[in-house]
Amino acid sequence: MRNCLVAQSGGPTAAINSSLAGVLEGAMTSGEFKTVYGALHGVQGLLNKEIINLSEKVNEIEGFIENLKHTPAMYLGSCRFMLPDASEDSEIYEKVFSIFDENEIDAFFYIGGNDSMDTVAKLSSYAKENSIDVKVIGVPKTIDNDLYVTDHTPGYGSAAKFIATTLLEVGHDTSIYPIDSVTIVEIMGRDAGWLVGAAALARNKYNKAPHLIYFPEVPVVESEFIADVKDAIAKYHNVVIATSEGIKNPDGEYISSTKAAEDKFAHSQLSGAAKVLEYMIKENIEVKVRSVEVNIPQRTASHLQSLTDIEESFDEGAFAVTLALDGHTGEMVTIKRVSDEPYITHLSSTDVNDAAGLVKHVPREWINDRGNDVTEDFIKYAKPLIEGETSINYKDGIPDYLDISHLEQ
Amino acid sequence: MRNCLVAQSGGPTAAINSSLAGVLEGAMTSGEFKTVYGALHGVQGLLNKEIINLSEKVNEIEGFIENLKHTPAMYLGSCRFMLPDASEDSEIYEKVFSIFDENEIDAFFYIGGNDSMDTVAKLSSYAKENSIDVKVIGVPKTIDNDLYVTDHTPGYGSAAKFIATTLLEVGHDTSIYPIDSVTIVEIMGRDAGWLVGAAALARNKYNKAPHLIYFPEVPVVESEFIADVKDAIAKYHNVVIATSEGIKNPDGEYISSTKAAEDKFAHSQLSGAAKVLEYMIKENIEVKVRSVEVNIPQRTASHLQSLTDIEESFDEGAFAVTLALDGHTGEMVTIKRVSDEPYITHLSSTDVNDAAGLVKHVPREWINDRGNDVTEDFIKYAKPLIEGETSINYKDGIPDYLDISHLEQ
Numbered sequence: 001m002r003n004c005l006v007a008q009s010g011g012p013t014a015a016i017n018s019s020l021a022g023v024l025e026g027a028m029t030s031g032e033f034k035t036v037y038g039a040l041h042g043v044q045g046l047l048n049k050e051i052i053n054l055s056e057k058v059n060e061i062e063g064f065i066e067n068l069k070h071t072p073a074m075y076l077g078s079c080r081f082m083l084p085d086a087s088e089d090s091e092i093y094e095k096v097f098s099i100f101d102e103n104e105i106d107a108f109f110y111i112g113g114n115d116s117m118d119t120v121a122k123l124s125s126y127a128k129e130n131s132i133d134v135k136v137i138g139v140p141k142t143i144d145n146d147l148y149v150t151d152h153t154p155g156y157g158s159a160a161k162f163i164a165t166t167l168l169e170v171g172h173d174t175s176i177y178p179i180d181s182v183t184i185v186e187i188m189g190r191d192a193g194w195l196v197g198a199a200a201l202a203r204n205k206y207n208k209a210p211h212l213i214y215f216p217e218v219p220v221v222e223s224e225f226i227a228d229v230k231d232a233i234a235k236y237h238n239v240v241i242a243t244s245e246g247i248k249n250p251d252g253e254y255i256s257s258t259k260a261a262e263d264k265f266a267h268s269q270l271s272g273a274a275k276v277l278e279y280m281i282k283e284n285i286e287v288k289v290r291s292v293e294v295n296i297p298q299r300t301a302s303h304l305q306s307l308t309d310i311e312e313s314f315d316e317g318a319f320a321v322t323l324a325l326d327g328h329t330g331e332m333v334t335i336k337r338v339s340d341e342p343y344i345t346h347l348s349s350t351d352v353n354d355a356a357g358l359v360k361h362v363p364r365e366w367i368n369d370r371g372n373d374v375t376e377d378f379i380k381y382a383k384p385l386i387e388g389e390t391s392i393n394y395k396d397g398i399p400d401y402l403d404i405s406h407l408e409q
Numbered sequence: 410m411r412n413c414l415v416a417q418s419g420g421p422t423a424a425i426n427s428s429l430a431g432v433l434e435g436a437m438t439s440g441e442f443k444t445v446y447g448a449l450h451g452v453q454g455l456l457n458k459e460i461i462n463l464s465e466k467v468n469e470i471e472g473f474i475e476n477l478k479h480t481p482a483m484y485l486g487s488c489r490f491m492l493p494d495a496s497e498d499s500e501i502y503e504k505v506f507s508i509f510d511e512n513e514i515d516a517f518f519y520i521g522g523n524d525s526m527d528t529v530a531k532l533s534s535y536a537k538e539n540s541i542d543v544k545v546i547g548v549p550k551t552i553d554n555d556l557y558v559t560d561h562t563p564g565y566g567s568a569a570k571f572i573a574t575t576l577l578e579v580g581h582d583t584s585i586y587p588i589d590s591v592t593i594v595e596i597m598g599r600d601a602g603w604l605v606g607a608a609a610l611a612r613n614k615y616n617k618a619p620h621l622i623y624f625p626e627v628p629v630v631e632s633e634f635i636a637d638v639k640d641a642i643a644k645y646h647n648v649v650i651a652t653s654e655g656i657k658n659p660d661g662e663y664i665s666s667t668k669a670a671e672d673k674f675a676h677s678q679l680s681g682a683a684k685v686l687e688y689m690i691k692e693n694i695e696v697k698v699r700s701v702e703v704n705i706p707q708r709t710a711s712h713l714q715s716l717t718d719i720e721e722s723f724d725e726g727a728f729a730v731t732l733a734l735d736g737h738t739g740e741m742v743t744i745k746r747v748s749d750e751p752y753i754t755h756l757s758s759t760d761v762n763d764a765a766g767l768v769k770h771v772p773r774e775w776i777n778d779r780g781n782d783v784t785e786d787f788i789k790y791a792k793p794l795i796e797g798e799t800s801i802n803y804k805d806g807i808p809d810y811l812d813i814s815h816l817e818q
Contacts, residue, residue, distance in 0.1 A: 012581070012582050012585060041585075041586070041587050044587070045587070071581070072578050072581045072582065073578075073581040073582045073584065073585050074585045077584070077585045077586070077587065078585040078586055079586065079587070080586070161806055161807070164806065164807050165712055165807050165808060166706055166710075168807050168810070169481050169482075169705075169706060169709040169710055169711065169712070169808075170705055170706075170709065172421070172480070172481045172482040172709055172810065172813060173421050173481065173708070173709040175482065175486070175813055175816045175817075176421060176450075176482050176483045176486045176487040176816065177450070177486070177487055177488065177489070178450050178453070178454070178486065178488070178818055183705075201806060201807065202807060204804070204805070204807065205812065206812040206813060206814040207813075237817075237818040238818075292702070292704045292705050292706075293701070293702060293704070294706075295701045295702070296578075296579055296582050296592075296701050297578065297579075297701075297703075297706070299582070300578040300579065300581060300582040301575075301578055302578065303574055303578070303713055304713070306806065383805060383806065386805075386806030386807070387805070387806045388806070389803055394798055395613070396610070396613070396792060396795075396796070397570055397573065397610060397715065397792065397795030397796045397797070398570070398573050398574050398577050398610065398611060398613065398795070399574060399577060399578075401577070401581065403614065403615040404581060404584055404615060405615040407584045407585065408584075408646075409587055409646040409647075
């Protein structure tokens with residue numbers, strides 16, 4: 001093969017650059033490519049020919065690949081861009097492949113979530129149909145962990161580790177006063193409860209927080225919620241609740257955007273799920289209550305990565321290169337789990353069409369009957385994914401991440 | 410001396426247990442005390458005779474002192490409790506000193522913020538006036554860094570390091586899309602801007618976030634704010650704003666609790682400073698805008714402590730013991746800075762009345778003329794305080810902090 005190209009897309013994670021590092025290391029050590037290029041801002045930037053030479057970066061910047069593994073968000077930048085169908089707009093496809101041709105690209109690696117896998121599917125189909133010999137391989141990433149076929153997704157483990165650690169620390173914070181209190185912690189995951197479920201990993205021999213967990217998968221009934229909070233206060237005094245941003249009422253509406261919540265809060269953008277639960281409690285129970293949104297840090301806190309996640313993300317990137325070199329295209333790298341304990345996995349791949357465009361929910365049987373906690377099966381599944389810590393360098397008291405000034409507009 | 414007693418009070422920090430560890434280590438290695446006791450829940454718990462034997466913990470739990478240095482919030486629990494004046498209620502003082510007498514306490518160390526220093530002042534005065542030979546020494550802590558006399562306070566450096574790291578990571582997060590955006594990050598510090606100023610420590614050779622910083626010390630004028638945000642968008646495209654929760658309007662009202670904000674947000678508890686700024690921007694500028702409250706993690710994220718802070722906090726605890734053994738009472742431990750670079754300090758002490766009940770603001774000349782950034786003097790002051798990292802143990806993927814089940818109600 002001549003050259004290869006890699007790009008990133010979708011929302012940030014603490015591990016997506018580790019997959020980029022894996023592609024880079026895999027491609028360079030294979031000896032099969034002259035140059036590894038990176039497109040800035042995903043397919044959108046590719047169309048503007050925003051292309052940088054990554055092989056050069058490796059040669060010029062000391063420790064580039066190692067530091068890349070620990071740098072948050074996208075080193076190459078990102079985009080939110082869905083390719084139209086080739087039948088509707090073939091010009092855009094011609095443009096992509098002419099840019100590939102110009103740069104002698106024989107393999108394209110796209111690291112991203114659902115939308116990016118759709119792009120992989122479309123580009124690889126177009127290449128096949130037009131007898132263009134460019135291999136297109138997808139490397140998944142999403143903190144949401146909601147992709148099918150693969151056991152889990154790169155980025156999830158690090159987000160889960162940050163969430164579990166934060167919940168443990170919030171547990172310490174709430175335990176200090178001899179009064180009753182409720183602290184609600186809102187966690188990302190609009191459609192699937194994988195992230196909020198990871199809050200349960202904060203529990204250890206002394207910490208029982210979070211005492212209640214609410215999922216997008218199970219409707220929250222206000223009367224049951226209030227009863228459960230009252231019980232928890234009676235039992236634990238300082239109660240910590242983990243809620244997904246995507247919890248719904250029995251009518252299937254997001255609790256954060258119901259008419260009732262909008263009326264109460266005047267502006268729907270203010271009424272996050274935690275705020276609505278806070279309000280429900282204030283209306284029904286005399287207790288100190290506050291809420292915390294974990295927000296952006298849960299997806300970019302590279303100072304607290306899961307070593308398991310970072311190593312797997314790297315390996316998936318390198319495996320994508322192997323797939324392309326073995327003649328595969330239109331596939332997504334997957335992880336297959338052999339056992340939970342000891343934790344054993346191997347890498348595989350799937351037709352990207354089997355994974356794109358679907359949302360994998362937490363199985364109902366991994367959530368308890370009452371819908372307010374995970375079961376032991378969830379814990380067994382998630383615990384290995386947050387294991388291990390990475391070691392990062394600091395300079396002047398803050399992490400010494402890679403310079404991303406090439407992304408300046 | 411016979412025995413000594415230590416207690417903690419006020420809000421949590423990531424370093425207050427390191428001061429406790431310092432008291433414990435100092436008292437035990439001095440050989441001057443039979444037993445070191447701890448009162449749970451500060452003076453409030455002391456009055457209920459909630460006393461535990463800390464010397465026993467050190468002997469029974471392997472690595473107790475080392476792990477204590479890295480455990481967030483209060484190992485001994487806390488309280489919000491102001492002692493009445495002895496002239497108004499002498500009974501409570503008689504009770505405290507009879508409990509001291511019962512337990513053969515010759516020295517009492519109180520680790521906490523402003524209210525706790527008030528308690529130190531009152532108890533030591535009462536002892537002197539009544540010729541009771543119990544030494545009372547205060548060890549300061551507050552993430553707010555707003556105590557007089559001391560150069561800075563234990564807990565501030567770790568909070569500042571977490572804030573700076575989070576702002577750097579948010580900077581990476583916001584840089585990935587080739588669009589304009591504004592991200593507002595709300596930071597604690599109702600009355601003083603030390604914490605929000607620390608956001609500036611996120612800047613390095615490539616990261617310019619936060620691009621604007623707003624302080625409780627300088628009124629925010631809406632028209633100037635909007636103009637500054639527009640300029641920053643034109644220049645940087647992805648703008649990050651750090652705001653103190655305690656910013657005020659030119660009338661001196663908290664922006665988060667003005668009538669206008671309450672009308673707009675229906676419930677004043679919803680309208681944090683960042684949300685109000687978000688709303689101002691949405692009304693005036695066509696741009697993607699969102700806000701993030703760093704919230705509880707900035708004061709309890711012991712997984713990311715400043716080594717400087719943890720070592721100083723420990724040393725201050727040990728120094729408090731030396732002061733008591735040298736016959737001092739009614740004093741608070743202080744840090745005096747000799748130079749910024751190299752960073753050199755030494756420990757000292759002050760009459761606790763000189764520090765209690767006052768708020769130390771960021772000097773106006775450490776904030777720029779426009780009131781939207783720190784000056785180089787602030788950076789020189791704050792940077793050494795976030796230097797260095799601690800190493801903590803993890804178990805099952807989360808920090809292996811000390812068991813705090815003795816705080817269960």
